[in-house]
Amino acid sequence: MNGLSLLDHLSIIHDPRQQWKVEHKLSNILFLAIVAVIGGAEGWEEIQDFGVDHFDWLQQYGDFDNGIPVHDTIARVMDMISAKQLQKSFATWMRDCHIATEGEVIAIDGKTLRGTYDKGRRQGMIHMVSAFSAANQVVLGQVKTAEKSNEITAIPKLLELLNIRGCLVTIDAMGCQKAIAKKVLNKDADYLLSVKSNQPSLEAAFDNYFKLEMLQSDEGDTYSTKEQGHGRVETRLCLVNDDLSVLGDLEFEWPELKTMGIVAAIRQEKGQPATDISIRYYISSAKLTSKQLLEASRAHWSIESQLHWRLDVGMSEDNCRIRRDEAGENFAAIRHIAFNLLNSDTSFKAGLKRKQKRAGRNSDYLARVLMGQGVS
Known part of the structure; x- marks a missing residue:
């Protein structure tokens, strides 16, 4: 891997807390959240528990002189930091560790986080739009759609974060818009758009x-x-x-x-x-043969079977109730980081859930997962 590590990218995120009150560095809290989710944590309390159980191991990577932050602190910090900054840090990290190849299929599609609906506050569900490398099966970036909006406005913002030169970007009918097609071309890529009644x-x-x-x-x-x-x-x-x-x-x-x-x-x-x-x-916009078009159209649906389905089954994404302010979007980004690291590890041939369980009980394997994309 070339360029900055994930931790270097995360270090540029602004810490909105009053510094004289800070006991736990922002970089340490983010690192704890990432490794805990890799180890199977699904909420703030479980992240704290993971930190307590792995305290000695964590001290190899960060300054935890004040111990492990309690779950209320973790939740408050994840609610305060800018989701846009975290998404940008994620995307720039992936630009460093993922080199796109000529003709590579990049599938863009949205997913609703069903557990984030809050009837009491009249808060709708969070909807994330992600870019997924079909060949390498990693998330390259993601953004949240704005309230009362949809994927049409989110996709151009997502494209801005990506390095997709020479790639074939596939989008379903929602993204079949002239402005989106032009945006893809401006990124020196080609588009393959599904056509429907819109x-x-x-x-x-x-x-x-x-x-x-x-x-x-x-x-x-x-x-x-x-x-x-x-x-x-x-x-x-x-x-x-x-x-x-x-x-x-x-x-x-x-x-x-x-x-x-x-x-x-x-x-x-x-x-x-x-x-x-x-x-x-x-x-x-690409001159495709029938074989190339059929293969690319099928590769697009890998974002459903290899990302969305696995996030639900392996990481219980649809059951997650974290939704307050920035926290829901930030936790979704943490899940994507954990997903990429687990999915990129080839030393242990197993499904996502089984890898998480092994990482949670085996610190040597967890360290190996982190090394896979230059985190440690």
Whole structure:
């Protein structure tokens, strides 16, 4: 790894406390929170408990002369520090330790933290938008959507944090916006956007062009895959077209548009005729073959199966009730840091939850996880 370590990046976060009252350094509290979540902690009290149980080990990494902060102190500090600064520190750290490769798929998608809803305060659930490297399975950055807003406003802010030069950025239909497409291009990357009814003219142009029999024709650039298992057969077929004149004037409305694609997914159960057929439309600024487009569209959904699902199952994200002010967003960032470190460790072949349990009881393994991306 080149550049600054995670702890160096975190050290630039402003400590809003009155310094003459400070007993525990901000960097120590953040480090404690990170390693405790790596070790399976799911809240402030468990972070304190982890610190007490691992006090001697923690003194190798920080100044804990005043002991371990109590959970109220940890919660108050995590509520006070700027979530934007923490998100920026996270993203710049990942720019240092993750080198994007040409054509790498970066999936951008949102996730609602269901446990953060507060009926009593009429506070809606926190919604985070993340960028995920499909190949390396690490989070590159994340931002929270503003209240009464959605992913359309959050995605450009997230893109600002990322180094995605040469990558293919995939976004679902919510992000199929000309301004977002332009923002991706301004980052020297290409876009692959899913098209749905929020772009009615574009969707209608696809509808007028596409006929199911095109997928069975030998003409044009097509590609298919078939997977079998558990009595189910899933066939995916992709067709691409670089003759964009079929879109009419829309060809010139989308910046640097080069490829339009159609992906059909057909599912058969227990040898029965196919009854479940879904069609998806795509546009891209990259000149993609049908094979490349199909693989990239499938890679996009890794953010659901390899990130969102694992955060829920492995780290109980949807059950987390931390939501006050900045604390909910900051704890989500801490989880993402822990996720990246655990997922990047290849010395122990196990699932996320099992890795956490081992890190919680084995300090040598915890130190190995930290070394994986230059934390220690």
